[in-house]
Amino acid sequence: MCADRINRITPSPISGFPEWTPAERLLEQRMIDQIRAAFERYGFSPIETPAVERNAVLTAKGGAETERQIYSLTGLHPQSGGDARDYSLHFDLTVPLARYVAQHNNELVFPFRRYQIQKVWRGERPQHGRFREFTQCDIDIVGDGKLSLMADAEIPAVISTVFTSLAIGDFTIRISNRKILTGYLEHLGFDESESSLILREADKIDRQGTGPLLQALDDLPNGNAATSDILVLVQMSGSPADVLCALELIDGGDRFRQGVDELKAVFEHATAFGIADENIAADIGIVRGLDYYTGTIYETRLDDHPQLGSICSGGRYDDLASYFIRKTMPGVGISIGFTRLFSQLLQAGIVKPGSASAAQVLVTVPDESLMSNAIEVASSLRAADVNTEIFFEQARLGRQLRYASRKGFRFAIIPLPEDLEVARIKLRDMDAGEEHTVAMDDLPGEIARHIS
Amino acid sequence: MCADRINRITPSPISGFPEWTPAERLLEQRMIDQIRAAFERYGFSPIETPAVERNAVLTAKGGAETERQIYSLTGLHPQSGGDARDYSLHFDLTVPLARYVAQHNNELVFPFRRYQIQKVWRGERPQHGRFREFTQCDIDIVGDGKLSLMADAEIPAVISTVFTSLAIGDFTIRISNRKILTGYLEHLGFDESESSLILREADKIDRQGTGPLLQALDDLPNGNAATSDILVLVQMSGSPADVLCALELIDGGDRFRQGVDELKAVFEHATAFGIADENIAADIGIVRGLDYYTGTIYETRLDDHPQLGSICSGGRYDDLASYFIRKTMPGVGISIGFTRLFSQLLQAGIVKPGSASAAQVLVTVPDESLMSNAIEVASSLRAADVNTEIFFEQARLGRQLRYASRKGFRFAIIPLPEDLEVARIKLRDMDAGEEHTVAMDDLPGEIARHIS
Structure with a gap:
């Protein structure tokens, strides 16, 4: 790359002008x-x-x-x-x-x-x-x-x-x-x-x-x-x-x-x-x-x-x-x-920042072949007014869940072929660290109930 | 007043800096x-x-x-x-x-x-x-x-x-x-x-x-x-x-x-x-x-x-x-x-400004003796998440309704002694120009139904 030609500036805060995470x-x-x-x-x-x-x-x-x-x-x-x-x-x-x-x-x-x-x-x-x-x-x-x-x-x-x-x-x-x-x-x-x-x-x-x-x-x-x-x-x-x-x-x-x-x-x-x-x-x-x-x-x-x-x-x-x-x-x-x-x-710690994401749900993609399933479930959640992100990058599931945890998502969804076959999907409660499968049709309702 | 001592400035817009009503x-x-x-x-x-x-x-x-x-x-x-x-x-x-x-x-x-x-x-x-x-x-x-x-x-x-x-x-x-x-x-x-x-x-x-x-x-x-x-x-x-x-x-x-x-x-x-x-x-x-x-x-x-x-x-x-x-x-x-x-x-008239008020309801005060009734009904509406303004100034009801109409309120409420005695209150639909009395207890529900 032509990085050497760039006169790089190291940015720093301007005193008195606050900026939040x-x-x-x-x-x-x-x-x-x-x-x-x-x-x-x-x-x-x-x-x-x-x-x-x-x-x-x-x-x-x-x-x-x-x-x-x-x-x-x-x-x-x-x-x-x-x-x-x-x-x-x-x-x-x-x-x-x-x-x-x-x-x-x-x-x-x-x-x-x-x-x-x-x-x-x-x-x-x-x-x-x-x-x-x-x-x-x-x-x-x-x-x-x-x-x-x-x-x-x-x-x-x-x-x-x-x-x-x-x-x-x-x-x-x-x-x-x-x-x-x-x-x-x-x-x-x-x-x-x-x-x-x-x-x-x-x-x-x-x-x-x-x-x-x-x-x-x-x-x-x-x-x-x-x-x-x-x-x-x-x-x-x-x-x-x-x-x-x-x-x-x-x-x-x-x-x-x-x-x-x-x-x-x-x-x-x-x-x-x-x-x-x-x-x-x-x-x-x-x-x-x-x-x-x-x-x-x-x-x-x-x-x-x-x-x-x-x-x-x-x-x-x-x-x-x-x-x-x-x-x-x-x-x-x-x-x-x-x-x-x-x-x-x-x-003073009277208020505490929570999640770093405006979405409550991260849909993981354990394998690229499941991308269209992930998009489908995300679309159904968004249609039910649930803010939802899809993890698009290729990465192992463990890394995807670590991302969910670092950003503070409330739920992760894990589409797996064996569940999808029976019209179910795995839901992980990130706070509790617990997973269970839910009927696909019940998913938006189940999540909406938790986050409201 | 000391108005004569004031060097008055007539304000005018600054070109390129928009300001809305x-x-x-x-x-x-x-x-x-x-x-x-x-x-x-x-x-x-x-x-x-x-x-x-x-x-x-x-x-x-x-x-x-x-x-x-x-x-x-x-x-x-x-x-x-x-x-x-x-x-x-x-x-x-x-x-x-x-x-x-x-x-x-x-x-x-x-x-x-x-x-x-x-x-x-x-x-x-x-x-x-x-x-x-x-x-x-x-x-x-x-x-x-x-x-x-x-x-x-x-x-x-x-x-x-x-x-x-x-x-x-x-x-x-x-x-x-x-x-x-x-x-x-x-x-x-x-x-x-x-x-x-x-x-x-x-x-x-x-x-x-x-x-x-x-x-x-x-x-x-x-x-x-x-x-x-x-x-x-x-x-x-x-x-x-x-x-x-x-x-x-x-x-x-x-x-x-x-x-x-x-x-x-x-x-x-x-x-x-x-x-x-x-x-x-x-x-x-x-x-x-x-x-x-x-x-x-x-x-x-x-x-x-x-x-x-x-x-x-x-x-x-x-x-x-x-x-x-x-x-x-x-x-x-x-x-x-x-x-x-x-x-x-x-x-282009593709969008049109509506009401000039963030409130949907104006509670009128036909007589100052009804002020506490007006406050009470406004408080009950606010508690039901209905944005409500009270008309505080002394003025005839006609002027109060004109105010409601000019600001674009959806409803005006008119507390009258004869209605209040039987736990009812008059509700005026400003768009339709129609009035009817409502049981006090039903008021928040009735209005919430109309504005949602």
Whole structure:
């Protein structure tokens, strides 16, 4: 061969761009299918937006940190690429949603319920657990002018359906309302920037304790007087009934009261949606997306794996698309950072890749003269919706069964002349290592029964 | 509001980056699901590779035209992006497959059957029907050192399952073997570059007739003498039996003969896989990927829409990954350029978007006092795997039903106090415009029966 003329390149992974084995990908795909089914169960419809948006769209809102992470396109060769530098890979699915809703405003029917499961890209410094390419699973309900608080109450039911179906362990959806903390701080006389500072420090309690918050309050003119009241509030968490009771006792001003009332309504209706008590909690300390969410906020944690942090978060916002359309479009939504979750679940052994094949059955061909029999039995299984592979290469049966075992097939089928003569065929259960013969006509039914 | 402070951007489409409405996306997703199910039916397993590959990987094979279309990454801001310029968006799924197989060679079990359904990007000049971002659906069977010709025979069965399941009309899979034409030209004494030229012109017969081919032969030293024989061969197409008969009569040398024998074996076994005669044809004139395919080649056309060209093509190649690994890895595969196909099917009205909602049922709320009843009935439907949306906004029933109609729900449910009292509920068939009441307990079964 002319191998010597080839300038061979040894491929290696690109940091931050994950790539899975076939068995891992099968598992990932099954989990994404489950998430998608849960979203569709509640009437969310799929949209997909291009991988790129115009730079003006991506940077409309500003935010220097996000902008520094944007990957722009360019031609590989200087003279190519055309207008590529005018657009960049999206870094989340929220900006694309806002742009989509504005651009297609006349074609859409509101309230608009969409889900979007797509890759996003962020040029982060590579470090453990940080991905530059990852899949997000987002849902949002977007209203035209207004949106019922019932939408906020339904979101926990969707979260609950997703994580019940994923079966990755007990989980708790923690809910608060942004107005409770901001209203309270306003009531105490803090201005907006002081309030932001306090919330930012309160957000660190989980990882760094109350130290930073106490320090910040100490530094503020009238911070010390409020310290104990604020500490009580940001550490208030537990069953919805208990927390709501405690909140009733606090005099926090109008906005605070509105937040408490909304939170109460969300919990009342969440129960009507059939969410189990153990899957839901109130947690006034959760602080998310300071400049984005304006009402209900959600976080979700695995009870046995708190180190994973929130695996599904979101909330209510007043205005989705003001940068793109002169219309007020309130909404509520959540996002699952799927790639990070999946990679952590794999690492922690909470999910385990199984078979490396999408087929459950391998039809072996013990002798080439049996090829047409093998094709026939495979065709009958495929017609019965059983995913089936045929082993085409010439090899001894033992090697064929080793292949079945390495790829993780559930069953191997072994056509032998003596069985075929009496319209039977040998079925090997690869897990149990047991073989028995089955009437040819019963085979699809027998296998379908085992794999369903 | 502070609307005046906002520098509003009017969003507009980016040429070549398609974006669908929710109804179109639902249809696209259903079709991709059908393709995926067909691939899995034959034991192809999913892999996914990052959107980017190292530039050295993408350009290993060369090909100036392809390279000019590559989108490279760069930081949006000059000081950011890190090593982004070292990698680029993939322009097909074949180079990523070759790199994947080389990089993970020790973890994979061969023959390796993979499918890959992903976006690819090409910086083409925007023009009608050309996409810069599009979805490809690829399958390949890759062997380690060798690969049975049976794999070539199975591919048409997969194609047939895909297009039978998509139900977009009658189709014909046209098959040839590259060795027939190249062997014949070699036998006639043409050298490699003359042979390439002849094949390139033969490829134009469909669109430009035989003129360019005749001209090219006229220009070649010993072209004229061969003209009539070559014309017969490149225009030879029809039923496998007829074409094979005609090929038997030609003395075309060893390589030609090997091609005929392989083609014969492929057709023989393709029949065993149960492909209908009307879905398969021999066509010696098909010429694909001159420098890539080495044996069997496939094209697929819709009988009633020849203007769409080949909607699924591929073939056998001798060596997938020689640029990345010192190992011979023959394979056979096909690719569906899904976005182009989907957009053409939409334009030609061959497929039509239906509902804009992933849910079949809308539960209306005629009065806010009935909200908990609405939630209850929605929960019972969801528990029975019926995708259900609740109309949360306060609005008159007429507006709620108009919403149901505009989004294309199959059923609306109307909870009314007088019905609920006797454990019944009103069901409206949105297509028929008919209403009747159903016992609450029978509702999920009644609806499931209609939508399955």
